[in-house]
Amino acid sequence: MMVGSDRITDQAMTAEREMEKKMSIKYCSICGAKMTTRIPEDDDHIRPVCNRCGHVHYDNPKLVVGCIPMLEDQVLLCKRNIEPRKGKWTLPAGYLENGETVEQGAVRETLEETRSHVSIIAPYRMFNLVFVHQIYLMFRARLLDTDFGPTKESTDVQLFSESEIPWDNIAFESIRQTLADFFSDRPGRAYSFEIKQIMPPEKHAGPA
Amino acid sequence: MMVGSDRITDQAMTAEREMEKKMSIKYCSICGAKMTTRIPEDDDHIRPVCNRCGHVHYDNPKLVVGCIPMLEDQVLLCKRNIEPRKGKWTLPAGYLENGETVEQGAVRETLEETRSHVSIIAPYRMFNLVFVHQIYLMFRARLLDTDFGPTKESTDVQLFSESEIPWDNIAFESIRQTLADFFSDRPGRAYSFEIKQIMPPEKHAGPA
Structure with missing residues (x-):
């Protein structure tokens, strides 16, 4: 979407x-x-x-759902065709919509952004992005077909092994951490679910 | 809140x-x-x-955060002072607010509904409640004090051991399942994080 x-x-x-x-x-x-x-x-x-009818406007954090589409030792990334971070690589993810489960949302976003189908394996990471009122929920998923390709939302969609990941060109810190944690956990296949916090860019800026 | x-x-x-x-x-x-x-x-x-300025109104699922406040072999429940399900027992939980992490939201709701302080241990259950556009996230937590008591939101707050839980008087199916799973996992202390789905009351009605 x-x-x-x-x-x-x-x-x-x-x-x-x-x-x-x-x-x-x-x-x-x-x-x-x-x-x-x-x-x-x-x-x-x-x-x-x-002032008239007493209606209260509520604004609550939004849930962003996505996944790591895995095929053997590779993961599927997409190159953003939308601001912010247009041209940067990311994992498929987007806002959960009314009428779907978190798993269905992750599958839908993957289809929309990469044209490929995945089956959800397990929840892997949650991130608090308090400063933008977002909660990320990223799953591990199995890539079911290799008919992926560019979409309205992605100019390019490609499989990457760990050594090929464009680490300096990842769109969001939440996605960079998801990928780093995944490849760190991968040798032992110990993928436990964890919740982490992403700080505003200003706060972790400094010597890289 | x-x-x-x-x-x-x-x-x-x-x-x-x-x-x-x-x-x-x-x-x-x-x-x-x-x-x-x-x-x-x-x-x-x-x-x-x-029609005039092009503004789009988005409505997305809301995250409900809460916890199981644990003290030795007991858990803290509160009796709802608010509709729906006024008079029924529940675990402290409520809508995540902008400006807080999911953990902070669960701690705040517990304070507001029970007057007691907890420290979060780990995420335990997530529930898709698609039919009401809600995602529940329930943590296991350690009860830090026993100064709990009635609040504006709860007419009664009490510790219950497993055999004392008012199973026929639990406010919501998500809370009943959280408690049932927790006491089932408790003997082996194997509390893995899981995502489950709650169906609309109509759909699972029938011989109980």
Whole structure:
């Protein structure tokens, strides 16, 4: 889903910007009246609330689901055709949609971004990306066909063995860590599920 | 967060009701103009779109985070003071908020619903509740104090050993399964992370 991937951004969102985002909710989506920002009754978070009908606008973190499509000693990567990080390589992943399980979402995103089918093996990594209100959930998956190729969302789709991975050209830190952990776990085939945290780019910037 | 828990409902949401929900988004929250429902450009889902400014309204599944607060051979349950399932027992859980990790969300919900502090041990269960657009993530946690007690959200908070669990009076199927799995795994201390699916109440109704 191109729009979903498009909405994935890794810009740091400070408390100030978060408030700005809340202030951008100017009108009630139910009755059309002006919204204010305040703490609703029985709540403890500031949220946009309708002055007329009382409707509260909630904004919660979104789940990004994806996978490592594996074929023998190779994994399938796709080259992003969408900003942010257009031209960089990534694993297939995108926003979970209503009406699907996390596994179905990962399979769908893989099909949309690589044209290939996978079967989910097991959950592998979760990442907290607090600064962009995203939770990543990455699965290990078996690549079922080799009919992969470019899509609207990917200019290139290719299999890579560990030594071929374009480490300096990976789109997101969550994806880089997923791949690094996977190839580190691979010799012992000990793929336990772990939750990790990704810090804003500013915070881990410095001598690389 | 009372409002968050309040929004948790286990009613089946059919495709028809889902469309109704989309149709309820009548006005653009950014510019106040009328919305229509259609497939936006480069998308493949029907969504509310603004006729004037082009703003697209996204609605994605929400993450519910919670835990099993453990103290020796007991777990801490709370009696719901909020609909749905007011008066039924449950584990502390609620919607993940922007600005927190999944672990922090589980700790916060436990404090809000039981007044007690926990330290997170490990992720234990995830549940797909496709029919209500929710993904549950339940952790095992260590209860750090016994100063628990009633809160705005819970009329009663108590420790239960396995034989004392009010199995016929558990608020949600996801919570009942988490508890059943936990006490099943407990003798061998083999608590592996698993993802399961909860079907709508209608679909698993029948001779109990």
